[in-house]
């Protein structure tokens with residue numbers, strides 16, 4: 001393209017200068033760094049908003065609740081603290097339901113809108129986006145960065161690269177710290193970090209995260225999405241011809257052809273694509289969506305923004321690249337979401353998992369009681385003629401402090417007594433504490449071989465904190 005052509009085109013249609021950019025464009029297959037162009041647009045704005053949810057990752061662990069860390073995965077004590085709730089390994093079924101819920105949400109979203117999670121939420125694509133944003137602020141736009149990479153080393157290049165890598169490393173360190181503080185007290189961690197008194201495992205985790213973030217987001221970038229991510233492999237089987245994803249409308253765009261100032265455009269012979277390569281230049285994975293759907297597409301929609309801006313400039317309708325299903329592009333009927341059987345399967349599983357979690361959370365008491373009656377012997381006849389049963393109690397104290405409980409019973413036999421009922425029992429925090437309880441009743445009051453008996457343990461200081469368990473009182477054959 002001659003200089004005059006570029007100039008004329010720039011002045012008139014505002015897009016011809018873009019042709020010059022793609023002459024230097026190189027579609028990457030892993031051997032070179034992709035320097036994607038950053039353009040404003042609807043999907044770019046959505047991406048910034050969704051990526052900002054990661055602030056929770058960086059700041060959430062500093063949240064305090066009743067003087068303690070509000071959300072803490074306390075691996076040392078095998079507890080998960082969520083505000084005033086403490087979840088112990090015994091409640092692990094809720095975690096299983098949560099994982100099921102997350103997996104099903106991912107499957108459902110993928111079947112509807114392909115890898116939209118990758119494009120807008122995934123930590124890899126988000127971190128790459130921030131790293132390349134910093135790169136752009138320091139080294140310039142995409143063409144300047146390409147030139148800088150090819151330029152021989154001098155003081156300017158060295159300075160720019162050093163600044164960029166230093167900032168990347170700071171983000172990598174913050175990422176490592178932000179991950180670690182979800183598992184230990186955040187402020188305690190910082191204290192140990194600055195006084196170099198972290199345990200060895202703390203340094204190892206931090207080091208792994210720093211190196212991992214620096215390499216994955218700074219160097220591997222989109223290659224991690226293409227070659228390392230298992231989700232990229234399995235997502236293909238979750239979609240079908242009704243799945244919407246960024247797609248090039250070939251029937252409208254082809255045959256593609258460049259437009260020039262002063263040259264007539266025969267619209268009957270050319271499609272809407274002016275072959276400006278803007279959709280390729282903005283793609284963070286460096287693919288050309290016009291070649292059809294590809295494994296590398298993370299469904300970010302940035303090519304839609306780029307193409308829409310070109311369509312605006314040349315006065316043609318937006319949507320040459322748009323979120324569309326294969327059926328829509330090929331003129332086949334498009335089903336509504338509720339017309340898909342899979343939608344109902346996903347909804348049913350999601351509701352089931354959600355109901356289980358809600359039930360678990362609302363029935364999560366601070367105390368849990370299990371009672372095992374003695375089997376050998378089932379009962380003992382005492383010297384005073386009463387019948388005595390022996391029970392092993394296990395009281396799980398889910399609070400963060402030791403407390404005393406007392407035992408009582410409802411139902412059972414007339415005139416029954418709990419031996420040493422006044423005695424308080426210590427329930428160690430975060431553990432199941434076992435102790436023995438004897439119940440005896442006059443034989444004359446026993447009219448059944450087996451009588452239902454409901455035990456209750458309650459916190460001595462706070463009787464509303466209690467747990468119950470129903471079992472049996474065994475007596476002689478009647």
Ligand code: SF4
Pocket residue numbers: 248253272273274275276277278279280290306307308310320321
């Ligand atoms: S699809 Fe749009 S952005 Fe891509 S080359 Fe054609 S006109 Fe340009």
Ligand code: SF4
Pocket residue numbers: 246279282283284285286287288289296297298299300301302303304
């Ligand atoms: S092709 Fe479009 S939607 Fe896919 S990754 Fe590239 S820019 Fe994003």
